[in-house]
Structure formats: C-alpha cells, structure tokens
Amino acid sequence: MTPPHAFVIDIDGCLSREGVPIEGSVEALRKLQELGVPHVFCTNGWGSLESDRAERLSRTFGVDVSGDQVVLSHTPLRTEVVRRFRDSRVLVVGEGCAPVARQYGLNRAEGVREYGERHASLFPRRRSTAAKVQDDENNPVRAIVVFEDAEDLGEALQLCLDVLLTNGNPCGPRVLIKDEDSEQKVEVWFTNPDLTYAGLARHPRLTQGSYRLCLETLFESATSSTSTSYSVPSTRTRKERRLKAMTVGKPTRLTGETALSKLLAQCPDGTTQDDITVYTVGDNPYADVALANTSKSLRFCVLQLLLCTDHTRYIQ
Ligand SMILES: [Mg+2]
Numbered sequence: 450m451t452p453p454h455a456f457v458i459d460i461d462g463c464l465s466r467e468g469v470p471i472e473g474s475v476e477a478l479r480k481l482q483e484l485g486v487p488h489v490f491c492t493n494g495w496g497s498l499e500s501d502r503a504e505r506l507s508r509t510f511g512v513d514v515s516g517d518q519v520v521l522s523h524t525p526l527r528t529e530v531v532r533r534f535r536d537s538r539v540l541v542v543g544e545g546c547a548p549v550a551r552q553y554g555l556n557r558a559e560g561v562r563e564y565g566e567r568h569a570s571l572f573p574r575r576r577s578t579a580a581k582v583q584d585d586e587n588n589p590v591r592a593i594v595v596f597e598d599a600e601d602l603g604e605a606l607q608l609c610l611d612v613l614l615t616n617g618n619p620c621g622p623r624v625l626i627k628d629e630d631s632e633q634k635v636e637v638w639f640t641n642p643d644l645t646y647a648g649l650a651r652h653p654r655l656t657q658g659s660y661r662l663c664l665e666t667l668f669e670s671a672t673s674s675t676s677t678s679y680s681v682p683s684t685r686t687r688k689e690r691r692l693k694a695m696t697v698g699k700p701t702r703l704t705g706e707t708a709l710s711k712l713l714a715q716c717p718d719g720t721t722q723d724d725i726t727v728y729t730v731g732d733n734p735y736a737d738v739a740l741a742n743t744s745k746s747l748r749f750c751v752l753q754l755l756l757c758t759d760h761t762r763y764i765q
Pocket residue numbers: 459460461462463731732733
C-alpha cells in the first residue's frame with residue numbers, strides 16, 4: 450500500500466513572489482486542506498514568530514495556516530540553541546529580531562543596536578567615541594545568532610568581530626589574535642545559507658550567506674596576522690584559523706528534522722517517518738532539492754503550479 454503523502458512547501462518563488470500569489474498556488478493549497486493532506490510551509494524567510502508568519506500566509510492565500518505549520522529559517526533554534534543558551538548573553542543580528550529571540554526563550558538576547566548603545570565607542574560612526582566600553586569580563590557574550598540580514602552591515606561586522614576576537618568581552622584583550630592556540634569560545638549560528646534570493650529586481654539579491662562570507666574573511670584575516678590591525682591575506686604570518694559556525698535553515702539537516710516533526714504532529718498518533726512519503730516542493734535546487742536529500746523520507750517534487758516560475762535564474 451502506498452504510504453500517505455505529506456508536503457514541505459517553499460514559499461518565496463514557489464507559492465508567491467514578494468507576497469503576491471503565483472497563479473495556481475491558492476487552488477493547490479485549498480486542495481491540500483480539503484483533502485486533509487499534512488503540509489508545512491518551509492522558508493528561509495525570517496524576522497517574525499511562526500504564528501505571525503502564519504497569519505500573513507492565511508491572508509495572502511485565503512486558507513487557514515497555523516504557526517505549527519510554519520518553519521522559518523530560525524525555527525530550529527527553538528530547540529538546540531535555546532536549550533544551551535537560555536540564560537546566557539546572546540548577540541542577535543537582524544533588525545527587530547531580539548524580541549523574537551527573547552520570545553523563543555533566549556532570555557538575555559540583545560540586538561546589535563542595543564549592544565552597541567551600551568558599548569558606544571565600538572562603532573564611532575554611529576555614536577560618540579567618548580563613552581567607555583562596558584567591561585563584560587564576568588558576563589561575556591556566549592553566542593552570536595544571525596537571525597536575518599543585518600540592519601547596518603558595517604556595525605554588525607564590527608561588533609561581531611569584536612565579540613569573537615575577545616571571546617565575548619570587547620573591553621578585554623583580543624585573545625584570538627594574541628594567542629594563536631587560544632580557542633574560539635563564542636558560538637556563531639547562522640540561519641540561512643543562501644547567498645542570494647530572487648526579488649523583483651532583474652538579478653538575484655544578496656542575503657545572509659553573502660554576509661557570512663564577509664565575516665569569515667575578516668575573522669580569518671584578523672587572526673592570521675601578527676599585525677595589530679587586520680592585514681590583507683598576502684601578509685599572513687600565522688597558521689590559518691577558520692571561523693567556527695553552525696548553520697540552520699534550508700537545506701540543513703536540523704531544518705529537515707524540524708519540518709518532519711511538524712508534519713508528524715499533523716498525522717494520527719503513532720505515525721512515524723516510515724509511514725509517510727514526504728515531498729519537498731520548491732523552486733530552488735540548492736535549497737529545496739538539497740533539503741530533500743537530508744532525509745530519506747523527503748523527496749523533491751515539481752508540481753504543475755511551479756512550472757510558471759523561472760528556474761533558470763537559480764541555475765546560472
Ligand atoms: Mg524559493
């Protein structure tokens with residue numbers, strides 16, 4: 450007997466573009482609801498609670514969507530990261546995302562802007578340089594979580610680099626430069642591996658994965674040189690140090706597992722992964738097909754409604 454089907458559905462470029470439904474998507478979602486087919490919406494979108502995104506989806510497509518059916522880029526943080534950093538200081542990158550992080554349970558999360566206000570001389574282009582940097586020796590930042598693209602990329606890069614190189618206390622020494630055997634103690638979590646996304650502009654737009662490259666390059670340059678300032682790669686004199694970071698979001702394993710658990714929650718009690726055939730539906734081979742490959746029960750599927758999307762823009 451064929452196992453029941455379930456769907457993990459991409460949103461941007463698949464169901465809609467910049468919030469406007471793609472032809473056929475409304476009818477497809479209504480059909481899934483009428484038939485009672487388990488489905489979740491899985492996107493590398495960000496910046497809100499799942500319940501808020503569900504409300505927007507309901508309005509856009511005219512169907513009932515609950516927060517339990519939504520997997521955002523940062524949804525997997527609700528388990529792993531919250532469990533480990535619940536009461537630790539966490540620096541959050543992404544405009545307006547610190548409140549979301551606190552609602553997730555990261556009780557001491559601060560946004561880049563909030564953190565910068567209390568460490569005013571770290572980014573003098575925005576604030577007075579006269580203010581003293583607060584000494585956090587006994588209360589260092591333990592993790593940097595990039596929820597979404599930085600509101601001010603320059604400020605975010607500077608503050609993240611300060612926190613990383615000093616192991617959480619920018620008032621203290623840059624231990625990762627001073628001692629090449631020292632360990633990176635601040636964990637870094639990214640929530641979207643995509644380099645670009647498809648907007649209304651003719652060409653792809655930069656997103657989080659591109660900004661990650663910037664931080665990695667600066668980190669590696671800073672820690673590979675004995676100079677007190679950051680040097681260009683050709684002057685490296687030390688063994689190379691790479692930024693240690695984790696990534697969630699499509700197509701990572703943690704995001705695949707999160708989507709699967711939400712699908713199983715819609716199935717009758719006792720249903721397991723082996724009892725259902727899960728299809729991923731999307732327009733981006735590097736996110737949606739790759740997500741399907743993270744789990745043996747996920748398969749990529751191109752539905753008729755997707756044929757109107759321009760796949761070639763992702764494959765150039
Ligand atoms: Mg897409």
